[in-house]
Amino acid sequence: MGSMGGPYAHLVEYIGAASGSAEEDKNNTFRSVEAAKKEVRVHFCHNGSPSAETTSYVYETDVLSYLREKLFPCDGSGPLVAEEEIYVVNSICLNDTIINSKCSKSNIIAYDSTYTIPFDYRGGYVGFLGYEVRHDTLRLLNNITSHASIVGRRVGSVDESLLKHSSALIPDAAFIFTDQSIVCDHCSGDVYLLGYALSSRSVIVSTTASSSAASPNDLAVSDSVSSVISWMRTVAETIQNLQQSVSFSNATTAIPLQQTSDNNGNCTSSRTDDLARPRNISYQRYDQEVISTDVFAPLCAKTVYTDNISRCHEYIRLGESYELCLTTQLVLDTATISTINFTPQMNLTCAINGETSSLSKHTQTQVTEKITSLQEYLNIDPYSIYEELRNSNPAPFASFLRLDPAWQMPVDRKAIRTSQNSVFNKLPTSMSLAVCSSSPERFLSLSSKGILESKPIKGTCPRGVGSKHDKELATALQRSEKNAAENLMIVDLIRNDFGRICKVGSISVPSFCELESFSSVHQLVSTILGELKDGYSAIDALVAAFPGGSMTGAPKKRTMELLHDLEEKKPRGPYSGCMGYISPNNAMDMNIVIRTAVISPSSCVSGSRTNGLKIHVGAGGAITALSDKDDEYEEMILKTRAVVSAITRVLNRVLKEKYISPSGHLLDPSDDIAIALSCSSRN
Numbered sequence: 001m002g003s004m005g006g007p008y009a010h011l012v013e014y015i016g017a018a019s020g021s022a023e024e025d026k027n028n029t030f031r032s033v034e035a036a037k038k039e040v041r042v043h044f045c046h047n048g049s050p051s052a053e054t055t056s057y058v059y060e061t062d063v064l065s066y067l068r069e070k071l072f073p074c075d076g077s078g079p080l081v082a083e084e085e086i087y088v089v090n091s092i093c094l095n096d097t098i099i100n101s102k103c104s105k106s107n108i109i110a111y112d113s114t115y116t117i118p119f120d121y122r123g124g125y126v127g128f129l130g131y132e133v134r135h136d137t138l139r140l141l142n143n144i145t146s147h148a149s150i151v152g153r154r155v156g157s158v159d160e161s162l163l164k165h166s167s168a169l170i171p172d173a174a175f176i177f178t179d180q181s182i183v184c185d186h187c188s189g190d191v192y193l194l195g196y197a198l199s200s201r202s203v204i205v206s207t208t209a210s211s212s213a214a215s216p217n218d219l220a221v222s223d224s225v226s227s228v229i230s231w232m233r234t235v236a237e238t239i240q241n242l243q244q245s246v247s248f249s250n251a252t253t254a255i256p257l258q259q260t261s262d263n264n265g266n267c268t269s270s271r272t273d274d275l276a277r278p279r280n281i282s283y284q285r286y287d288q289e290v291i292s293t294d295v296f297a298p299l300c301a302k303t304v305y306t307d308n309i310s311r312c313h314e315y316i317r318l319g320e321s322y323e324l325c326l327t328t329q330l331v332l333d334t335a336t337i338s339t340i341n342f343t344p345q346m347n348l349t350c351a352i353n354g355e356t357s358s359l360s361k362h363t364q365t366q367v368t369e370k371i372t373s374l375q376e377y378l379n380i381d382p383y384s385i386y387e388e389l390r391n392s393n394p395a396p397f398a399s400f401l402r403l404d405p406a407w408q409m410p411v412d413r414k415a416i417r418t419s420q421n422s423v424f425n426k427l428p429t430s431m432s433l434a435v436c437s438s439s440p441e442r443f444l445s446l447s448s449k450g451i452l453e454s455k456p457i458k459g460t461c462p463r464g465v466g467s468k469h470d471k472e473l474a475t476a477l478q479r480s481e482k483n484a485a486e487n488l489m490i491v492d493l494i495r496n497d498f499g500r501i502c503k504v505g506s507i508s509v510p511s512f513c514e515l516e517s518f519s520s521v522h523q524l525v526s527t528i529l530g531e532l533k534d535g536y537s538a539i540d541a542l543v544a545a546f547p548g549g550s551m552t553g554a555p556k557k558r559t560m561e562l563l564h565d566l567e568e569k570k571p572r573g574p575y576s577g578c579m580g581y582i583s584p585n586n587a588m589d590m591n592i593v594i595r596t597a598v599i600s601p602s603s604c605v606s607g608s609r610t611n612g613l614k615i616h617v618g619a620g621g622a623i624t625a626l627s628d629k630d631d632e633y634e635e636m637i638l639k640t641r642a643v644v645s646a647i648t649r650v651l652n653r654v655l656k657e658k659y660i661s662p663s664g665h666l667l668d669p670s671d672d673i674a675i676a677l678s679c680s681s682r683n
Helices: 063-071 131-143 160-164 216-250 302-317 334-342 361-372 382-392 413-419 467-479 481-499 538-545 556-566 629-659 672-680
Strands: 010-015 039-044 055-059 086-093 108-110 124-129 154-158 173-178 180-184 190-196 257-261 267-271 323-333 349-352 355-358 399-403 433-437 442-446 451-455 457-462 508-517 521-531 578-582 588-592 596-601 613-623
Touching (some): 039 063, 063 124, 063 131, 063 173, 063 538, 131 538, 190 216, 302 323, 302 556, 302 629, 323 334, 323 481, 323 556, 334 613, 382 399, 382 433, 382 629, 399 578, 442 538, 451 481, 457 481, 467 481, 467 521, 481 508, 481 521, 481 538, 521 629, 538 578, 596 629
Antiparallel strands (some): 010 173, 039 055, 055 154, 086 108, 257 267, 323 613, 349 355, 433 596, 442 451, 442 588, 451 521, 457 521, 578 588, 596 613
């Protein structure tokens, strides 16, 4: 868990990866700025204080070159941060009561090479590379052999000029520099706090005058160290309070029960909201889900998708490619749900005093108007979707990323107080997105010792009904000649990518087509390992291997060109890119952005604000000569099922909390909206 609150905090957004080469649909969220140049925009937040000023810069370069310059410069200037500037709390145990000594100064230490932390993460850049960054990696590949550093030209500090040419809601890539982190060990229950403070090496100094004999630089360092230690103590205390509050909430009930007696004298319990119901109206149980998964609209129809599979087969027959990872996306704008789901299609009726009567046209108009207001209730905090997805479809590389400096999307009520006065509101950017991922696939990991790993997935089938059926499906997946061929081609492609940056003889495949099972699917996973050449960095590994071969096909360059045409030149956005962290110690871990919802504000505007969210869920599959068109389409839909189902569950829960009692009856029956919801569930 990382945040921007220290002296190095800044936000990086990147636009123009395709440099205007890709024509994009005017209604597509993944749009680029109207400029034919690459721009990395960097916004410094100065300790995250609401009263602090912000500074922004523009670099006319690509995002990978910028990250390499800041983390691993070749000009001798030194990295943005160094390990002597990191402070550590080791460790707060969630399984035990936190005592005061755990928050004492003795446990907050400056990191050095003799201190052992059981993970490689050291803060640094956390974010995503969208699929369109492929344009940059293809260009930068020519620089890997000479290991030349590409330094972006600083345009200068800007403020209002950025707003005049505001960036997209969803840029081609974006990162935050996390100089304050909470790291949880889910196996041991330990929590580690990491924070960066200024050191004497730092070039940043205090600008305020002081009567002290100490130099301004010494004072800045002292204040920075005090600040990070104060933050650590506060977080440690907060964790303790959370433990106590969770224990308390588990011992209480959320809704009071009232005890009554039935005609036989038996004691019964009922919800207080049911007891408050008027008795002159009859109610019916409300068990059906109002919002189904059908509200998601595919960007291309089934016939178009299967026709594209046929075109893939033709490319394979002609020798243009061996395997093409064809994709599409399902899209939902929650601001349009009211007109899709709730507009009455029948003569609405209600039962009052046991008599059925029709609603007048005037009342039906009122109902429709009230139903339209539902879009406000469906404008939900994206984190609630991630929580549901994490609970229903846990995955080893699940992650949540919110980059919404101006809080254009809703936040939980508890967070509103702190977000309204945030310094990030001042940043000159229109970027607003959240990425809710339950990815099961590792794209690349690099240990601080230089061991590179990739774990591509090829071959997916649903879980069975019952253990016998489940085992039969898993066995069939493992014995599939097509799936074995897919894995073989992708493993060979990744070994080739690794060959550019790994030591000769270090590349190995310790596991091939290994079965991994999740809550909704079985998958086949292979593992490729290599040892990075001396002098090479995590950025060089990304340049060599991005995008992941499991999302392109083979051979990579030509296949990406074919897919660009097949997918109507529409950018994929964050989907099929990668998301994770790159630390200053050259450690990295990136997933493949699959089984993921990419969320931004709705494109539908009501008055001066949007009411709703626009949600993209991408999916696809590898097409080989043995692929069946109908099977491939069903597999693509299967891959969206866990994410789409989680989203609709959250939306239905919001409606039920607003209009339906825990006993399953409609709340506020005097309101026409309740009648409309009841009738719409039968349509």
